[in-house]
Amino acid sequence: MSGWSGQAAALAQRVSAYISASTQGLLTEPFEQLALELHRWQVANVAVVGALTEGPVARWQDLPAVPVSLFKDLDIGPDPSEPVAATFLTSGTTTSKRGVHRLRSTALYDQGAVAWARACVPNLPRRVVALLDDPRSTPTSSLSHMVALFSPASRCSWHCVDGLVDDASLEAALAQSDEPVFLPTTAFSLAFWLQRGARPLPAGSVVMVTGGFKGRAVQWEPDELYRRITNALGPVLVVTEYGMTELSSQLWGTPDTPFRPPPWLRALAVDPLTGGPLPAGERGQLRFVDLCNLDSTLAIETLDQGVVLPDGGVILEGRLPDAPLRGCSLTAEEAEERR
Amino acid sequence: MSWERVQDWLELLRATDVGDLNTGLSPQGNRAAWSAALDALSPEVLVQVSAVPGTPYDTAAFVAAATVFTAPLEWLAVLLGRGATVGLKPPSAAPDAAELLARSAARVGLPLSVVDRDHALQHELIVAMGGDDTMAALRATVPATSRLLDHGHRFSVAWLTELASVDALADDVALYDTRGCFSPQLVLTPISGPVVAEAIADALCRAGERLPVGEIAPSEAARLRARGALARVLGRELRGEGYSVHLLPADRLRPDGLPRSVALAQVADFAAAQQVLAPWVGTISTFGTDDASAAFPADRTAALGQMQRPPVLRVHDGRDWLRATLRP
Numbered sequence: 001m002s003g004w005s006g007q008a009a010a011l012a013q014r015v016s017a018y019i020s021a022s023t024q025g026l027l028t029e030p031f032e033q034l035a036l037e038l039h040r041w042q043v044a045n046v047a048v049v050g051a052l053t054e055g056p057v058a059r060w061q062d063l064p065a066v067p068v069s070l071f072k073d074l075d076i077g078p079d080p081s082e083p084v085a086a087t088f089l090t091s092g093t094t095t096s097k098r099g100v101h102r103l104r105s106t107a108l109y110d111q112g113a114v115a116w117a118r119a120c121v122p123n124l125p126r127r128v129v130a131l132l133d134d135p136r137s138t139p140t141s142s143l144s145h146m147v148a149l150f151s152p153a154s155r156c157s158w159h160c161v162d163g164l165v166d167d168a169s170l171e172a173a174l175a176q177s178d179e180p181v182f183l184p185t186t187a188f189s190l191a192f193w194l195q196r197g198a199r200p201l202p203a204g205s206v207v208m209v210t211g212g213f214k215g216r217a218v219q220w221e222p223d224e225l226y227r228r229i230t231n232a233l234g235p236v237l238v239v240t241e242y243g244m245t246e247l248s249s250q251l252w253g254t255p256d257t258p259f260r261p262p263p264w265l266r267a268l269a270v271d272p273l274t275g276g277p278l279p280a281g282e283r284g285q286l287r288f289v290d291l292c293n294l295d296s297t298l299a300i301e302t303l304d305q306g307v308v309l310p311d312g313g314v315i316l317e318g319r320l321p322d323a324p325l326r327g328c329s330l331t332a333e334e335a336e337e338r339r
Numbered sequence: 340m341s342w343e344r345v346q347d348w349l350e351l352l353r354a355t356d357v358g359d360l361n362t363g364l365s366p367q368g369n370r371a372a373w374s375a376a377l378d379a380l381s382p383e384v385l386v387q388v389s390a391v392p393g394t395p396y397d398t399a400a401f402v403a404a405a406t407v408f409t410a411p412l413e414w415l416a417v418l419l420g421r422g423a424t425v426g427l428k429p430p431s432a433a434p435d436a437a438e439l440l441a442r443s444a445a446r447v448g449l450p451l452s453v454v455d456r457d458h459a460l461q462h463e464l465i466v467a468m469g470g471d472d473t474m475a476a477l478r479a480t481v482p483a484t485s486r487l488l489d490h491g492h493r494f495s496v497a498w499l500t501e502l503a504s505v506d507a508l509a510d511d512v513a514l515y516d517t518r519g520c521f522s523p524q525l526v527l528t529p530i531s532g533p534v535v536a537e538a539i540a541d542a543l544c545r546a547g548e549r550l551p552v553g554e555i556a557p558s559e560a561a562r563l564r565a566r567g568a569l570a571r572v573l574g575r576e577l578r579g580e581g582y583s584v585h586l587l588p589a590d591r592l593r594p595d596g597l598p599r600s601v602a603l604a605q606v607a608d609f610a611a612a613q614q615v616l617a618p619w620v621g622t623i624s625t626f627g628t629d630d631a632s633a634a635f636p637a638d639r640t641a642a643l644g645q646m647q648r649p650p651v652l653r654v655h656d657g658r659d660w661l662r663a664t665l666r667p
Contacts, residue, residue, distance in 0.1 A: 052571060
């Protein structure tokens with residue numbers, strides 16, 4: 001795996017093998033064993049993880065988690081002077097500071113993203129009509145990067161520019177297509193499109209919705225959003241995706257089912273006051289341990305609130321009460337406001 | 340006549356135990372904040388206020404923020420003393436204090452009532468406090484016939500030059516749990532950062548014994564731990580029961596109102612401190628200091644320990660509020 005060398009390359013190989021095996025229901029080694037070895041490597045090689053680690057860690061639940069806000073404040077992972085394969089930025093305005101996630105290699109990201117998307121949405125149409133920015137013009141978008149992995153470039157079209165839905169190109173792309181499409185979108189871009197008069201999609205199409213409304217101008221409850229999707233787009237399959245710039249893996253769900261994490265990512269709800277893990281089923285601040293986050297930090301602490309079920313599934317309840325607004329949908333909304 | 344009733348009203352309020360009010364502060368915190376606010380409204384001060392010349396408004400409304408439950412007190416006292424009929428729009432999440440104020444005012448015959456937002460907009464003078472979004476929304480909807488005095492987001496800073504001042508600073512931090520615009524969120528010092536951090540942490544611990552911390556929202560708790568993590572990486576974090584001190588490099592200081600938490604940085608001298616604070620000039624409410632020679636362009640300068648105890652006769656957010664609440 002290019003981009004990594006020495007021990008990191010060996011660890012990356014083990015994670016890759018874990019992904020391959022686990023998607024077939026097999027196990028190359030225990031999750032915790034691999035997580036703790038990756039963590040020990042990060043303690044020695046990622047200064048922030050080293051600084052936040054107070055002693056030996058014996059359980060994956062006790063891995064020190066880096067708050068997502070620190071991705072704005074600190075270089076977590078490769079030094080900015082080091083060449084990297086990808087630099088992903090969090091959503092934000094031109095004036096606000098954005099979180100940075102640098103990856104020496106996207107190999108694990110790519111392998112995991114494709115494997116889990118195929119596992120969760122087996123009949124993902126190959127024709128992609130994305131209400132997202134083109135990753136060639138916006139290589140800092142991890143969401144666009146992920147979607148581009150799902151089909152050859154010749155089968156993908158992109159219909160946002162700087163977060164703004166391009167109605168004309170979208171209309172043209174859909175007019176030309178009578179085969180099922182995969183339409184990935186942020187909740188906000190989808191809402192804008194629906195408000196402007198979306199056309200029905202071909203039967204068998206799949207709509208992937210990610211992000212929320214973050215308490216901004218458009219305020220649709222999930223039920224209303226999904227009702228509007230069905231009314232406007234026809235009998236499409238709607239799937240939900242939960243991902244973050246700071247993570248290398250994603251969770252997938254549907255409007256009616258919790259998010260499912262891949263076997264190489266585990267979720268944990270913690271008490272926001274103490275950071276202590278909560279029992280399964282209790283509401284808390286969401287934390288993730290992602291084996292694919294080799295270059296930065298395995299454990300991430302979000303500002304989201306949710307419930308982690310005994311089977312590992314995650315019910316997302318939105319932001320922790322009163323948390324600052326931030327997220328994928330902001331870029332689209334802010335762009336709309338500038339219109 | 341009205342000023343006498345205001346005196347009676349304030350006496351009633353002084354005799355009221357507000358420990359159980361739903362404000363987010365601890366019962367002891369409620370009582371301490373209540374006393375501090377009422378202490379400022381002494382009979383002598385009211386005499387001085389009543390002597391400010393001008394024509395009062397007949398009707399006025401006060402739109403209260405959720406952060407400082409005592410903030411309406413002085414404004415209501417002045418407006419009612421001048422004879423206005425006053426509507427008080429409470430924060431939707433914490434209406435208790437407003438209802439208490441209105442009930443007690445009614446007992447002494449003062450025309451103070453709790454109103455909703457639409458009703459508040461019907462008054463001639465509207466004084467409003469709250470977040471910038473709330474203020475922007477109000478500005479867009481206030482009728483042209485009304486006068487709006489809006490007070491948006493502000494924060495305060497402290498310049499601490501002597502270790503002996505830490506208890507006074509801790510009092511400013513503990514009173515209102517860093518909720519209001521007079522609360523010092525950032526502290527700069529020319530003394531050894533680790534030494535000052537330890538001293539402030541000890542002082543906050545002592546303050547917490549008198550004034551236990553109130554509620555901490557989940558998002559605040561998360562932000563507290565996030566800034567603590569940043570401090571552990573770049574400086575030092577000291578925390579105890581309900582308080583924390585985050586020692587950070589000066590260029591990493593950011594104002595963030597976190598409960599009982601101080602962001603501290605060591606700088607070479609006052610000139611360096613001014614440089615650090617320069618980006619926020621215009622949004623700094625109170626500059627607290629134990630250095631009488633330090634001058635900073637904040638709305639107000641106060642001795643440490645007095646940041647949360649503003650005199651009634653003052654400039655508020657750069658505005659002579661006693662005159663601004665009279666007809667032009």
